[in-house]
Amino acid sequence: MPQQLRRRLGVFDAVVIGLGAMIGAGIFAALAPAAEAAGAGLLLGLGLAAVVAYCNATSSARLAARYPASGGTYVYGRERLGDFWGYLAGWGFVIGKTASCAAMALTVGTYLWPGQAHAVAVAAVVALTAVNYAGVQKSAWLTRAIVAVVLAVLAALVVATLASGEADAVRLNSGSEADFTGVLQAAGLLFFAFAGYARIATLGEEVRDPARTIPRAIPVALGITLVVYAVVAIAVLMVLGPERLADATAPMSDAARAADAEWLVPFVRVGAAVAALGSLLALILGVSRTTLAMARDRHLPHALAAVHPRYQVPHRAELAVCAVVAVLAATVDVREAIGFSSFGVLAYYAVANASAWTLTSAEGRPARIIPVVGLAGCLVLACALPPSSVVSGAAVLAVGAAAYGIRRALASRRTS
Structure with missing residues (x-):
């Protein structure tokens, strides 16, 4: 029997870990490319991403309550749809979220030391892996501090922006025209920001009373994040407009300058770096736990399934x-x-x-419309992403599927 992780996280810790994963990613990394795609339709894209995220969150919460083990949808797909679909979900998550980790690390570097962004990014990855190695409870405490700092900085930015004479509601809809394709693409890019609630589900093996904790924590974290996103996006659009936001490399800092709040810029830069660190911390937690689950089933090297005897973390998966x-x-x-x-x-x-x-009523199935809208929304938004993202993403999934088929064929030959 594989070593089990210790259950230490309550509802508050789970909510904070979800917030740490979502708020940093969305506000400081995804707003500008989403504005470039949607123009004046940015807020529509945000709303669409939130609807799809809500459906995904509800489906994930019901499944996580029934299958409270590390791995998230890798486990759910395997148990409900079959081994291949669980594997494909886990493969997509590990590959996609590994890219997310790199994006968040680079966000830290860009804000703290633009000239040495890549070096700072690597240092951030190493430092946060060390924190995770020391135990998930320490990660939860650090995430609390990060979320508090980020929310304080964003609140100050919103107040300064809306109180300035530069804020103008006309800018919300000025500049480039919105089109349906652009709104869909923006929603797909902003979904990158909302996906942090997955960290709560993938930590299912470390949550106390998961059948009660996870269904409570996921919608709370998602709801708080949506409110923060909407308020900050409106404030930034009112001082920059869609076109200036699309061109911005550091949109929160540009918004502070446009609102004549130059004194706030250093705090925004620090807040952005801290937010990205919080997101990176939660991402490393989630990816390592899915890696652990896949290694237990030998879809990844089995050596990665080891749990540290003292710290009770998947230490080899985290190092990989x-x-x-x-x-x-x-x-x-x-x-x-x-x-x-x-x-x-x-x-x-x-x-x-x-x-x-596939859940039954006795298993806590959500209303039928929720997984239908969630599934259709995921497929539509994935196809609406920039062509390079669609091609590379589809290629990586195809490589994963081929690797699965080859492994199964070899296993069949050995047993025959």
Whole structure:
């Protein structure tokens, strides 16, 4: 029997881990490329992403309550749809979220030391892996502090922006015209930001009373994040407009300058770096736990299934994730990583919704419309992403599927 992780996290810790994963990613990394895609339709894209995320969150919460083990949709797909679909979900998650880790690490570097962004990114990955190695409870405490700092900075930015004479509601709809394709693409990119609630589900083996805790924590974290996103997006659009936001490399700092709040810029830069660190911390937690689950089933090297006897964490999986993310952080571009990550994670949640559809009423099935809308939304948003993201994401899924088929064929030959 594989070693089990210790259940230490309550509702509050689970909500905070979800917030740490979502708020940093969305506000400081995804708003600008989403504005470039949707123009004046940015807020429509945000709303559409929230609807799909809500359906995914509801499906995931019901499944996580029934299957409270590390791995999230990898486990749900395997149990409800079959081994292949669970494997494909896990593969999409690990690959997509590894790209997310690199994007968040680069966001830290861009805000703290633009001239050495890649070096700072690698250092951040190593440092946060060390925190995770020391135990999930320490990670939860650090995430609490990060979320508090980020919310304080964003609140100050919103107040300064709306109180300035530069805020103008006309800018919300000025500039480039919105089109349906652009709104869909923006929703797909913004979904990258909402997907942080998956961290709660993938930590299912470390949550106390998961049947009660997970269904409570996921919608609370998602609801708080949506309110924060909407308020900040409106405030930034009112001072920058869609076109200036689309061109911004540091949109929150640009918004503070446009609102004549230059004094706030250093705090925004620190807040952005802290937010990205919080997101990176939660991402490393989630990817390592899915890696652990796949290694237990030998879809990844079985050596990665080890749990540290003292710290009770999947230490080999965490070190492997650290090595891969560090290499990516030294080489990739932030905007490309966001699109690629969104494709992989949307594929992951498509499997989650299909799995939720198979639940019975006695198993806590959500209303039928929820997994239907969630599944359709995931497929539509994945196909609406930038072409390069769709092609690369589909290619990676195909490679994963081929590897699965080859492994099964070899296993059949050995047993025959």
